[in-house]
Structures are given as structure tokens and as C-alpha cells.
Amino acid sequence: MVAKQEKIGRKPGFSNKNLANSIKDLSSNTTMEKTQMTRHAEILCIGNELLIGKTVNTNATWLAKQATSLGITVKRVTVIGDNIKEIAAAVKEALARKPRFLITTGGLGPTFDDMTLEGIAKALNIKLKVNAQALSMIKARYEAYCREKRIPTAELTPPRVKMAILPEGAEPLRNSVGTAPGVKLKVGQTHMFILPGVPPEMKAIFEESVVPVLKKSAGKHAFFEKSMFVSNIVESSLAPLIDLVMRENPHVYVKSHVYTKDELAGEDARKLIELHLSTKTRSQRMAQKLLEHAASQLAKLVADNDGKVEP
Incomplete structure (x- = not known):
């Protein structure tokens, strides 16, 4: 040899x-180096089920493939559990690297362990409050479920309202196939897209609200x-x-x-x-x-x- x-x-x-x-x-x-620095992304996947091996992290694979195909360089994929301090620390670390995009999945639902937005608010030292636009989206979705007789009432219970409590300055993103809105947030030069962990919901919001932004950034x-x-x-x-x-x-x-x-x-x-x-x-x-x-x-x-x- x-x-x-x-x-x-x-x-x-x-x-x-x-x-x-x-x-x-x-x-x-x-240059390739300049391209990677100006159009790179990080993916942060949140959920205990990922860490214990109960759920295969198909979201990360799908997101990385989609972003790459659009001309975005994915620099890092991180997986953490449902813990406010861990989420806050991971978000701070990611933002310190100044990616153009930070995409998170998981932790936007109505249950006690859906802590993503709390962790992000803690990382950014900003307040959480009910977002009227997000609440309207959630209300419309539950009313539709009620008309379809999928649920007995469209009442905005505390767990349902929880999904509309967003960091100040955040923009809710329409979820066409589920209840929890996605969230868009700009931090410095970083665009944060906070998506649900349920794959069909994540994909729907990504394709509708994230793809146009990535395409614009990637240019030709x-x-x-x-x-x-x-x-x-x-x-x-x-x-x-x-x-x-x-x-x-x-x-x-x-x-x-x-x-x-x-x-x-x-x-x-x-x-x-x-x-x-x-x-x-x-x-x-x-x-x-x-x-x-x-x-x-x-x-x-x-x-x-x-x-x-x-x-």
C-alpha cells in the first residue's frame, strides 16, 4: 500500500x-468558509423521551436534511431534557456561537413538562405573557375540534391557555395541523424558530413559516x-x-x-x-x-x- x-x-x-x-x-x-459562517444553523431538540431512547429523533434528521437542501449549513444538533435550567443553558450556549438560525423542537404543549418557552425566556431574561394572537389561534382550533365533536368543550382551560404564553416580543406561527403555535423570535442576528415536537406539526410549521426565511437567507x-x-x-x-x-x-x-x-x-x-x-x-x-x-x-x-x- x-x-x-x-x-x-x-x-x-x-x-x-x-x-x-x-x-x-x-x-x-x-468561499465555503464564509458561506458556512453567514448561513449556518443549529438545531436544539428538547424532550426526555429522546434522552432515554424511547423516541427516535427523526425531527433532527428531517430538519437537517431540509435546511441543507436549502443551502443552509447545519453546524450542530443538541438534545436536552425537559428542564428549564438545561434549556436556558443550551439556548445561551447556542446564541453565544451566533448562528444565523436556531431551530428548536419539542416542549410547546399543554402539559407540566412542556417547558421550552420558559427556558428560553429565562435564557434571554425576558418575561412571559399571554399572546393575544396565539390565544386566538388556539381558541379557533379548539372550537373547530368541538364542532367536529372531537372534544366536548372549547373552553380555554389553563392548560390550553398555557400554549399561548410566549416570551415578550415573540411572534406566534400558525399550526395548521395541531394546537400549539410555533414561535418566532429574533435575538441579535439570530432568528429563532421554536417548533412543536410532534413531527407532522413541526413539518407543517417549518414548511409554511421557516422555509421562506431560509430561502431568502441562502439566496441563490x-x-x-x-x-x-x-x-x-x-x-x-x-x-x-x-x-x-x-x-x-x-x-x-x-x-x-x-x-x-x-x-x-x-x-x-x-x-x-x-x-x-x-x-x-x-x-x-x-x-x-x-x-x-x-x-x-x-x-x-x-x-x-x-x-x-x-x-
């Missing part, structure tokens, strides 16, 4: 003048990706090849993923490695050029090292 690494080292350049000029133009407009930048699969080569042998290609293609990120594919639904199986290539650019055409160029380099290096690129 040492000889193969030396062979790679003797051929560091992958000549492509047109692509090189395109990359130069891309670099003059923006978007995330593009491509995968290729290789075999007959181990991940440790791929590592220097990936390093070389990423040095040659500074705007492309390459990540390897190992998994086993059953070919015959029996014991005959082979180990495949997925090479996931991604980039963020203003143009799909440019992204395709960048990804295809890097993939071509990887394919050649894999073949040179006795690996096989799967169709």
Missing part, C-alpha cells in the same frame, strides 16, 4: 483548465450531492485518495460510508463503500461540473489502487 500512495503522490495535478477557471470565479464570489446558493459506490478496497486505503481529491477540489466535500449489501438475499454479500460528494454553489450547472470532476478523479484513483467502481 505504501507503493500505491507514492504512485498517487507523483501525479498530484488533475488538469482541467476550464474547470479551474470556474473554480476561481466561484472563489472570488464566495443551494446544496448539491452525488454518490458513487466502490468495492474491493478498504476504507483506510480510500482515506488518502479522498484527501487528495478534496485538496484538488476545495469546494467539494467527500464522505465515505461503509455498509453491507445483500446481493442474493443469503449469505453471499459484499462490502460496498459509498462515496458521498457534496457542494454548495449558485448554479446547478456549476455544481454538476464540480461533482463530476471530483468523481472522475476518485474513480481513477480507486481503479489505480485495485478497487472497483460499481455501476
Whole structure:
């Protein structure tokens, strides 16, 4: 394997003048580092059920994928329990990193352990009060439930009013499929979006109220990706090849993923490695050029090292 690494080292350049000029133009407009700093997000998931393993954190996966596809870089995902002090501390820590967006899920319901808004108010040292617009949203939802005979009364009981108690200055976000409104709050340069933990409600509010803001922030930048699969080569042998290609293609990120594919639904199986290539650019055409160029380099290096690129 040492000889193969030396062979790679003797051929560091992958000549492509047109692509090189395109990359130069891309670099003059923006850098990946600057892009990540000006349009990055953090996700904070709240709920004891997540910490004890009772509930799989599908919200974080879904939110990260959606934000990434819109050109936003997710820098961190944090999970904490239903505890006011823990929530306040996590929010303070996140805001200290000055993300453009902080998205939270969970803890907006009517029960005693729904403490997210209290924790956020504590972190920001602001008061909580009944928000008239939020209360109106909740009232309308329970009246609809009552008409549908899903509940006996639309009375605004204390647990129902609890969902309308928001931090001062917060804006309620319409929940088209549930009762608890989402919440929008601006803290310095950070946009906070506080969403319910119930996945259909979280997704509905995100798509209606959060996506437009993320799109505006990302501008024309978007995330593009491509995968290729290789075999007959181990991940440790791929590592220097990936390093070389990423040095040659500074705007492309390459990540390897190992998994086993059953070919015959029996014991005959082979180990495949997925090479996931991604980039963020203003143009799909440019992204395709960048990804295809890097993939071509990887394919050649894999073949040179006795690996096989799967169709």
C-alpha cells in the first residue's frame, strides 16, 4: 500500500483548465468558509423521551436534511431534557456561537413538562405573557375540534391557555395541523424558530413559516450531492485518495460510508463503500461540473489502487 500512495503522490495535478477557471470565479464570489459562517444553523431538540431512547429523533434528521437542501449549513444538533435550567443553558450556549438560525423542537404543549418557552425566556431574561394572537389561534382550533365533536368543550382551560404564553416580543406561527403555535423570535442576528415536537406539526410549521426565511437567507446558493459506490478496497486505503481529491477540489466535500449489501438475499454479500460528494454553489450547472470532476478523479484513483467502481 505504501507503493500505491507514492504512485498517487507523483501525479498530484488533475488538469482541467476550464474547470479551474470556474473554480476561481466561484472563489472570488464566495468561499465555503464564509458561506458556512453567514448561513449556518443549529438545531436544539428538547424532550426526555429522546434522552432515554424511547423516541427516535427523526425531527433532527428531517430538519437537517431540509435546511441543507436549502443551502443552509447545519453546524450542530443538541438534545436536552425537559428542564428549564438545561434549556436556558443550551439556548445561551447556542446564541453565544451566533448562528444565523436556531431551530428548536419539542416542549410547546399543554402539559407540566412542556417547558421550552420558559427556558428560553429565562435564557434571554425576558418575561412571559399571554399572546393575544396565539390565544386566538388556539381558541379557533379548539372550537373547530368541538364542532367536529372531537372534544366536548372549547373552553380555554389553563392548560390550553398555557400554549399561548410566549416570551415578550415573540411572534406566534400558525399550526395548521395541531394546537400549539410555533414561535418566532429574533435575538441579535439570530432568528429563532421554536417548533412543536410532534413531527407532522413541526413539518407543517417549518414548511409554511421557516422555509421562506431560509430561502431568502441562502439566496441563490443551494446544496448539491452525488454518490458513487466502490468495492474491493478498504476504507483506510480510500482515506488518502479522498484527501487528495478534496485538496484538488476545495469546494467539494467527500464522505465515505461503509455498509453491507445483500446481493442474493443469503449469505453471499459484499462490502460496498459509498462515496458521498457534496457542494454548495449558485448554479446547478456549476455544481454538476464540480461533482463530476471530483468523481472522475476518485474513480481513477480507486481503479489505480485495485478497487472497483460499481455501476
